[in-house]
Amino acid sequence: MIPFAKPIIEEEEVEAVKRVLESGMLAEGKVSRELERQFAKYIGTKFATVTNNGTTALSTALEAMALEPGDEVITSPFTFIASANSIAMIGAIPIFVDVKPDSYNIDPELIEDAITEKTRAIMPVHIFGMPADMKHIMDIAESHDLQVIEDACQAHGAEVDGRKVGSLGHVSAFSFYATKNMMTGEGGMITTDNEELFDRCLMVKNHGRGKQGGYSHFRIGYNNRMMDVVAAIGIEQMKRLPEAVKQRRKNAHEFDEFFSEFESIKPQVEDKGLKSAYHLYAPRLYSDKMDRDGIVSALREQGVGSRAVYALPCHKQDTYLNIQQWRWAKFVDYPDYSAVTLPVSEEIGSRHFDIPVHPSLTDNDKQQIKDAFTKILG
Ligand SMILES: Cc1ncc(COP(=O)(O)O)c(C=O)c1O
Structure with missing residues (x-):
């Protein structure tokens, strides 16, 4: 059987992991800093920070965007469920807007109709590596004062007019899951040009610590860090x-x-x-x-x-059909996803x-x- 994916792991990856193991410094540290530096340069953003997977890259960035429970985020239903779940995880509401039949990506013509006074952000997903219509989406976002988070989890190396996706929205998330174009088994990355947002991402992903680390904490955060053992694989993968x-x-x-x-x-x-x-x-x-x-x-x-x-777009998944069982439903009015019809998706x-x-x-x-x-x- 010709496999649908075939991760490339060669001697370079093995040696790189070995070097980190031998150093005794396994957790996020200087190897991760090097991967971030190289990735930001490749994507064309000022800042990048590693996470332990693409889902936490998305949820960390969304939380750093200061979304509040009940805020609406417009996204595509034709995607891996992590796109929508990262929104629901932080108490925000995924609003699914149908996609275009040729690109399979969110249809900007339909976005304006979905904007309400609760809309705070748009999350286009570059599905299967195909860039969404970012120019159009950024214009809509600007005219309605919305933030744009790119789900670039499948799109490392995709471009719009010579610019890499992941540098086109206000903030972006990548996944390095085992089958991705660039992979570390599990892993993720956030990219942005916005220093304030970046600093908040650093805090959210690391227990609310400030840049200087240590044991002073400034907000509730998580442990969404990557291991240097993993980052070492990423550096070799970037070369390929x-x-x-x-x-x-x-x-x-x-x-x-x-x-x-x-x-x-x-x-x-x-x-x-x-x-x-x-x-x-x-x-x-x-x-x-x-x-x-x-x-x-x-x-x-x-x-x-x-x-x-x-085969089942997000709005047809039990997760959303049964959203009333999710803990945030006590505080947040979700739409009745069973009434949502998105014919193209x-x-x-x-x-x-x-x-x-x-x-x-x-x-x-x-x-x-x-x-x-x-x-x-x-
Ligand atoms: C479009 C999309 N978004 C988000 C994710 C989540 O990434 P991860 O599996 O690394 O958490 C994936 C991963 O498959 C994805 O394909």
């Missing part, structure tokens, strides 16, 4: 990232060209000026022959690792599936994937 993204893009464009011959397959569209990081390659199926679950099984039978990751949910696009695919693998489609749909 630009080339890995290039290779993902090459593979994706090769598939785009191949699928242009298929009426029944519609890939995610990369609009002008956008560069997807192709964390996943996830087209939609429009076939009379079989449904989406049928093609996933048929591809697996042909040795192609395929899945449908967000639901349709993409029912039609998309992903195929391997990772940089370790060989020419033979790619041929095997194409042959599988010809056999199944040709």
